[in-house]
Amino acid sequence: MAYFTGRDVTVWITTEHEEDGIRLDGTAQTNQLITYPSSTGSTNDPNSIFSGLDSAGETEWILPNITGVDVSIGAQDEDISFMGLRNVGKIEVKKDTSISITKKKDNVYFSMLFQGQTKSTHSNGDGKHGGRYGLISKADKSAMLISDGTTDPKTTTDDQSTAKQCFGYRVYLELKPESSTGTGDGEVLVIPNCMFSEYGHTLSNESANEETFTLTSQVKPFIYNGEKGSGVYLGKAIDQTATSLM
């Protein structure tokens, strides 16, 4: 486990779609999650929660008010013993990465994502679910929907003609930004295809309310060099996961 305080790192969370994000629609008790092409909406839209991959690295989309980030990187092994051999084979089955983010609670976005409702026309189910699993394409590829989690990750694809993987969310943990644009000497831990697995809320009468949520992924994370062009991450950092890695 590695623990970072909020001022040490910069965090972005995006969907696994190039362009579509999630926003909160409605007011007060009618709040519902909807999917929308984040880039065409204003980045100053106060109700936008996540953007698409194309906005990763943009200053406007930094996850604000973070107090702590806890990263746990591991792998699930399978033990294989052979007669006549003393050593046990530890065969890696898959990676197991989780990231817990604690932030000051200044809106209902993450509680809505974890346990809220989705507008029925923007859901691939009946809408009585949150946004834990990211986006999924309509069967006819006419639009993206918020997944209800009934489709397995590998079959969760987007609306491109050659469908790409788009299960869950992608987390960018920037440990060190590049020193100047294009130098690529930064360090960013990229955790693709995460899903929301836990959510907690701390109430206090003498300090700011905080929320902690955990995102989990079994897809191999990677380190990116932090290179940006026009203010956004490039190349592998924003490429959707290959089917063979899911």
Next chain:
Amino acid sequence: MYPKTLKEAEDKYAKYANADVRLAAWKEANPSASPAKKAEEKKKE
């Protein structure tokens, strides 16, 4: 990267099954970048 010109938008959305819908949404969000709007602005000048 978010397309800034109509050409960029057309190139980017070509790979989507619903390219026409995405392009229409882009044009709506970027009226000043569409050829019709540009012609109108030129006329005003």
